[in-house]
Amino acid sequence: MDLRVFRVSRRKLLVAVIVFAVYVLAAKAGSAFYAGGRAAPAIVFPAAGVSIAALFLEGYGLWVIITAASLFNSFLNATPVLTALGIASGSTLQALLGTYLLRRFKFDPRLWRFRDMALMVGVAVGATIISPTTAALMSWLTGLRGAVSPVQQWISWWLGGVLGVMLITPFLISWVTHPKLRLTRRSVLEGGIAFLALAGMSWLIYWTPTNSWGGVPLIYALLVPLFWISLRFGNRETITGLLAMSVISLTGTVFGWHGDPAATLGTRLFQVQLLNIILSCIFFIVSAISEERHMAEATSKSYVNQLEEAFEKLKSADQAKTEFIAILAHELRNPLAPALSSLEFLELQEFSTPEKEEAAMQAKRNIKNMSHLLDDLLDVSRISQGKIKLQKVPVKLSALAARVVQNVQLLVDSRRHKLAVDVPDDLPEVLADSLRLEQVLTNLLTNAARYTEPDGKIWLTAWEEKGKMVIKVRDTGIGITPETLPDIFEMFNQARRGASRTSEGLGIGLGLVKKLVELHGGTVVAYSEGVGKGSEFTVRLPLAAAPSAKNPGAPVSAAPEKKMAHRAVKASKKRILVVDDNEAAANALVKLFNRLGHEARAAYRAQAGIDDALDFRPHIILLDIGMPEMDGYEVARKLRGYPEFEKTIIVAVSGYGQEEDRQRSREAGFDQHLVKPVDLDTWRGLLEKA
CATH class of the missing domain: 1.10.1760 (Arp2/3 complex 21 kDa subunit ARPC3)
Structure with a gap:
């Protein structure tokens, strides 16, 4: 069975x-x-x-x-x-x-x-x-x-x-x-009082002759505990209270005080029954509305808690992503630094053949492209967290355009493009962050060079129009498909721009351009007649309130308008100490500085760097941040503790370049924070100002 x-x-x-x-x-x-x-x-x-x-x-x-x-x-x-x-x-x-x-x-x-x-x-x-x-x-x-x-x-x-x-x-x-039951000490006490009040009032009305007080029928007093129960407790408790009231009222009508002697028992029961039904309907509605309100509040609170938890998870995930990108950039920049320094050193030599010179130039261009890509990737993370703060000053556009052209010249030359620049010197100044605006124009010109077939043409023009500065980058490239054009500024957009070629890179350059332009209070639009008909990007920026005598927004490391790789060193001879646990990077910099006519030494440990500084008494100390045993911040603080180094230029050279990293450098006593890899023109600018 x-x-x-x-x-x-x-x-x-x-x-x-x-x-x-x-x-x-x-x-x-x-x-x-x-x-x-x-x-x-x-x-x-x-x-x-x-x-x-x-x-x-x-x-x-x-x-x-x-x-x-x-x-x-x-x-x-x-x-x-x-x-x-x-x-x-x-x-x-x-x-x-x-x-x-x-x-x-x-x-x-x-x-x-x-x-x-x-x-x-x-x-x-x-x-x-x-x-x-x-x-x-x-x-x-x-x-x-x-x-x-x-x-x-x-x-x-x-x-x-x-x-x-x-x-x-x-x-x-x-x-x-x-x-x-969802019982708490408070709910038991409150519920007990409310139900006792309802039962006591019902007994007083239906079991005793006391049915009024001061000329007011006590039947109205039943509303107080009924409202109390229906508003403070659930529908189930309200029904229980109504049932208890009905039992007391009906039994009291039959077995207790008989009320109006002129009315029959059937009539009195009918009246009590009708009253109980009416009260039940009323307080069914009251308790239901109250219960739904409590449910809505609980649901809202639950949703709020879920949203807060989700926000915290997203915040943690975003923080983890940012930290990962920063670490990734640091790890990728570290091997780039000695490679670029070695190429800069070779550039100062006489190449035996044009082929070797071309190979060195190509390697240098690729290193700079990778460094530029890492900068863009980090900037995307900073913008998403609202951490980018612009230092807006009046900027002379012609000088900035010259630096931008220099940034992209290697790429333009490698693809045999003709780059025409029409940015008059007499244009009014724009209110902008010089470094960020340079980044915007560099990205636009890089984009034009990449998406234009060899032997193409690129134009960079600027003019004033209706109180705005208009900057246009135009090319004869592969164009933009109509389907892609509306989303061309989306981050990580790698949609096909032409019929025969997919986009290069991570798809963040144009997205970053749009974000940075908007942070300046400007606009950027893209236009293309279609595949094979080129494209143009137009940026509009606000003008500065008044022109300035010179451009205070130019970066310290700004390069001259024309590259002079073999020019004579104008800076006086300096003693330079390089402290980096990456021996290849330190040795490459020492060779480069010695070739430039300075006296340079390398230390591969933090404490060794402090000891060498006391012995060598350098004019400039270059410190890596991420060293074992003692990081660069601590080394800088210790060096600043010596009277001998109060006026010594101490520069952080690190693969970490976010704003919080720069802030920590300033607090530790660094004069400047450079992000690896650092090019030759930046080193020259630093040495000339030392």
């Missing part, structure tokens, strides 16, 4: 017995309030609520038990067989219809929504028409008559069913499905 089947059958049998017993007891309790003729059912019929709750919880299969329990109750009341069959049929159909409506419209036993409370009221009012109608019809057929008119009798029976379903059904469903 399958024990699982046995367990299920035993449970069903137990449920059937319980439902049968509860139904009969509820029917007998309702009979205690009987106030009509002998053949009339009770004016309060809680069994109607029991039957719908039973079918909703355990399924339609219990209809047989409901029918049997109704017949048994009629037998106990000595009801004629035909009438008993009619009452049982009506009660069963009523329970089936009520259960169907609750399930059809997805009634939630937790009673958290207004629609659930409204649905329960609708079922109580609508489904309970069946039982009194059937009972009235059977009474008429059997010739049984009550003490009141058939219409009044039908209304009394119907209201009895309405009150039973409205209070008993949700009470049983909610407590059976969710028996646990």
